[in-house]
Amino acid sequence: MKLAGFERWLKETMGLDASTIGPTIVDRALRERMAAVGSADLAGYWQALRASPLEQQELIEAVVVPETWFFRDREAFAALAQRFGPGGAGERAPERLRLLSLPCSTGEEPYTMAMAMLDAGLSGERLAIDAFDISERALAKARRAIYGNNSFRGSDLQYRERHFSPVPGGWQLGAAARERVGFRQGNVLDIGFLPGAAVYDAVFCRNLLIYFDPPTQARTVAVLDRLLRPDGLMFVGPAETGLMLSLGFVSAQLPMAFAFRKPGATDAATAGAAVAPARAVKPATAKPATAKPATAAPAPGKRASPPAATGPAATAPRPRTAPPTATAPAADASPLQTAQRAADDGRFDEAIAICQAQLRERGPSVEPLHLLGLVYGAIGQATRAEDSFRKALYLDPAHEETLMHLALLLDAKGDAAGARVLRSRAQRHRKHESRSGDRA
Ligand SMILES: C[S@@+](CC[C@H](N)C(=O)[O-])C[C@H]1O[C@@H](n2cnc3c(N)ncnc32)[C@H](O)[C@@H]1O
Structure with a gap:
């Protein structure tokens, strides 16, 4: 063998x-x-x-690559709360809101969903979150709900004060959020995985499809499609947006949330119309995405691995059912928000043009350079992506997301030592931030 x-x-x-x-x-x-x-x-x-x-x-x-953290891609949780929280267009009262996190890894994602919904004012009894992962080890940690610094990234950690208490070895999540989440072991590819249909209002399937080949991606998305209500939202990882578009899903127009509606569904919230029945995704006929993550995951034990790209390779098929409003930016959106939305929708040339114009007009700054790096990564232009990330780091050597994305690019081209240096820089910065947060 x-x-x-x-x-x-x-x-x-x-x-x-x-x-x-x-x-x-x-x-x-x-x-x-x-x-x-x-x-x-x-x-x-x-x-x-x-x-x-x-x-x-x-x-x-x-x-398995269990890398995850609280409020990873924060806008996804803001969008979830806005859509399904009290007064939101997708509010389910008096029914329960049913959410799925698959894969949930060590629990940070479903617990973040719980915190976001509770903070939005949804009462605990009206919230049920199912969380699945293939890894028993990850699930054991999730059930324990005690987390160290690596799970708390970024500078806005106010949620930690609200929902966690310090315990030896980390932070223990409080019962209010913990009790909303039920963990179960499951393999999304098992024939009998969650039989039945359309039970969830929102499905988070983030940073899993990047590890699958195109036929397996399409097969998995067909399972998720079956589990999502016709008017539900599907959230994926930044590097998985192109795949969803290629399978006919429609951008939900929520910038940087990487959220999609079912093929053929109209957005009842914005169109004020009834939701069209979903067309089933057929794995056998679905056009596979050409996108492959341009990155390799790091070694076990050093598993920091957010994806390096925001979307598909340049050759990814265009959406089959783009809504007429797909390209219309909000009237008051900043150029960078417009660029982010374009990237989110797979309009990469437009995103690049806006970022470049910003840099020309306003001089070098971190955010457009970081976004350019993501977009170049998404369309397979690794050298340009690296160049943009390096320029961003020149301006802000501690920009954590840029450090992590550049590390993945270096991994992908075989520069493991360079990637390690960047990851430990990110980690040092995280520890420093966390210490400053603890003192505050
Ligand atoms: C990178 S984590 C993603 C966690 C979380 N969704 C996030 O984005 O932060 C990927 C997870 O997928 C799980 N996984 C891999 N293959 C799976 C499968 N066939 N079925 C269910 N979970 C799987 C792994 O155990 C791992 O915990």
Whole structure:
């Protein structure tokens, strides 16, 4: 049995396309597991793997990328609260609001959904969040709900004061948010995964599809489509927006929230019209996205890996059902917000043009340079992306998101040492911020 055989097994079992996480990760995971079970070679380990469901789970645990943090892509949670909170266009009163986080990893994402909804004024009894992940280890941490500094990133940590209390080894999430979330182990690719249909008002499936090949992505999106109500919102990661557009989903026009409506659905909130029934996504016929993450995930144990791109490769198919308002920016939007919205919608040339105009007119500044880096990354122009990120860092050496995205670019081109330096810079900065926050 060769490495390729194990890679095939991982793809069939959990969807992982080994090429998305770099060649060494699976190899290293296999060595770790061979040592743990005492197999002398790959053939021996193959026997052990086939014979033991427990060992199969161990191998899965060794290759998953559990990277996550509270309020990751903050605008997604603001959009969720605005849409489904009291007075929002999607308010479900008197019913319960039902939300899905898949994959939930160590719990930061579904707990953030709970905090955002509670902070928006939704009463706890009217909120139910289901959270699934394939990793038992990640779920054990999620249920414990005690988190260290790595889960609290960025400078706005007011939510921590409201929802957490300090305990030895970190911060314990309070019961109000904890009790809203139910965790279960699940593999989205299992035939019997959550049978039934259309039960969730919003689905968060962020930073999973980037690890799958196009047929597996389409298969997964078909499952999510079945679980999402016709007028529901689907949230994906920044690097997964192109895929959703290519499968006919429609941008929900919520800048930087990476939110989509079902194919064929109209936005009842803005159009004031009835919601059209969803057209099922058919994995067999759906055009696969050409986007592949332009990045490799880092080694186990050093798993800082937000995606490096905001969208698809330049060749990604255009949306099949773009709403007529798709390109209309809000009248009072700043140029940068307009550029962000364009990037969010996959209009990358427009986003680049706006950022470049900003830089010409106003001189160098971090935000347009960072956005340019993301957009160039999304369309596969790695050198330009790197150049833009480096210029942004020249202006703000501690810009955490830029540090993390540039680290992924360096990983992808094989510069692991360079990537490590950037990640430890980001970590140092995070610790410093956190200490300043604790003092405040
Ligand atoms: C990078 S984390 C994403 C967490 C969170 N959604 C976020 O964006 O912060 C990816 C997670 O996907 C889980 N995963 C991988 N394959 C899966 C599968 N086939 N079914 C369910 N979860 C899976 C991993 O265990 C890991 O926790």
